[in-house]
Amino acid sequence: MDIGLPRERMVLKTLPFFGEEVREGRVALTPQGVRELAAKGHRVYVERGAGERAGFPDALYEAAGARLVSREEAFGRGEVVLKVSRPTLEEIALLRPEATLMGFLHLATAESGLIEAMAEKGLTAIGYELIGDGERRPVLKAMSEIAGRLAPQIAGRLLEAPLGPGILLSGLPGIPPADVVILGAGVLGRAAARAFLGAGASVYVLDKALSALEEAAKEAPGAVTALVTQSRLERYVAFADVLVGAVAVPGERTPVLLTRDLLSRMRPGSVLLDFAIDQGGIAETSRVGLYQEMGVTHFCLPNVPALAPRTASHALTVTLLPFLLEMEDDPLRVPALRQGAYLVLGQKGGHLE
Template sequence: MRVGTPKEIKNHEYRVGLTPESVRELVANGHETLVEQGAGLGISATDDEYREAGAEIVGTAEEIFERCDMVVKVKEPQAVERAMLREGQILFTYLHLAPDPEQTADLVKSGATCIAYETVTDDNGGLPLLKPMSQVAGRMSIQAGATALEKAHGGRGILLGGVPGVSPAKVAVIGGGVVGLNAAQMAVGLGADVTILDRNPEVLEELGNYFEARAKTRFSNQANLAECVTQADLVIGAVLIPGASAPKLVTREMLSTMNPGSVLADVAIDQGGCFETSKATTHAEPTYVVDEIVHYCVANMPGAVCRTSTYALNNVTLPHALNIANKGWKEACRSNPHLAEGLNVWNGHVTYEAVARDLGYAHMPIADALK
């Protein structure tokens, strides 16, 4: 199979779909691999390194999309990239379709086979291709939130961990999954006063055992959520419903109960965000203010630490990319039902139920696409 990776073009996105090491593995398995010129420079991977790994360096993304059977990316294809997709071509990348009707419509129209990293599952019901980026984003949310709390960035002027004799910042983490755990780890490590909210009693028990007295846990009902948000200096939105739009848990009305200069960091923004006032931002302009509350809603947070993120991502995506290249997408999905869960769009049909439901498409079961 001919596999290609273009340079990412989303604002301040420096990650790349394939590292030179991943290219070497694909080539060793007999696959022709194309890489757009300069695609790896954001992670300090030169074109010469890709050539040494066996890749052909091409001058434009157009050539990648025109010549390749499978395109491996990081972020969802932008409009100009979606226009280059063709029927039968395989797209393997993050998609986050539920809050993005325009992208979904373009992918349906293209006739391409679109497999989303974020809905591939594992034996434990986890999302292994989303997990490393969730780990990165969870940790980054505390760094970003701590910066946003500084007065020069519009915040209250609070040091997250405080100092002797001065109380630390109060941090509320909504959601106790991978993002929430990693955010809480960072916040606790910096000395913040941390509360984690979740609706799953088993998750709360695990978090309680893990953090012991270093962080508090609360059951996430409306009363507890409202109380924690009101008291918090920094709120981390870490809620995920796989493949579906995130629920709007923090309403605009709740902002009026917070101290001016407090910060909301929405890590669920790729799925539409879990704050009513959230809108996607970029690393160029990461924050905005609503009702005196600072919002940090960067939709590609891990792109800022691109080298760490790219290698962490390739560790988990490469085995699936090899499987698809070796067997073809249909046989790869038949032989691995967890990979099949990643199929979101095929041949003009929406095959992921949550996306079809949220955006009003007829749902084609994945099993029917694999027949």
């Protein structure tokens, strides 16, 4: 097949502490991944500069067997186009009719007109966040692990003065550490719990499923685990220095668990890391960006693994490549890829019904 690998252009947000702006720097395939696909007879068209922000220069792609092309060719020549972020309307216009588009699509929260444009062009749209076998979603799992491990680094900086109240996550002898409350004991929540414990914080993990809490207790011994109830939410939110939103329902909008009334109980200068913003956000006050509202610093950056683009690009390739190597001349012949389909030749699948 002809496979297109375009360069990502999305500016995720201009954020203090993280440089003038945060751009999507991940790429879906490293040069090693391109080499594997080329060895199977696939032709890979890589847009010039596609891997630069992740540390993969064009020369490495060319040596791996890729053909370096323009932006228009990367989109237009690909029977399968591998993106990272959700496409824009302009990018959809560059795709050939009935192409297969893959990426972190999160179409449950897509802007008006995007799904219609994809359907009109007869595209097959496969979301990395849904690829897998039943409940196993290896691509999403890898990105969730990265986001969870980044959480203490982000929270620690946001607790620093002048933006934050000047709290050290680990505390000191005789001085208690920061209290971190994590809502959601899935992959991201458990990774965050391990990382915050490693940073010396006091960690509390809440979830509605006892089985998930049992996993959290095994993976993050030392964390306090509790089933979610309204009274517990009110109590835990009130003492949290850091509140982590790690709730996700694959293919659906994230339920809003944090009302304005709940957030008003948080300490002034406390931090909300809303990792569910890709799917709409966990709080009534969540919107994309870094800002303070109701005295709480909100960190609501979609695609947090973009802060570690090289590691994340390697992880994308490692988890995605086995499925790509199975597809031969039709991605939908691979059950794991078929599970991730939002659209098939323009027709809505179960994830959009």
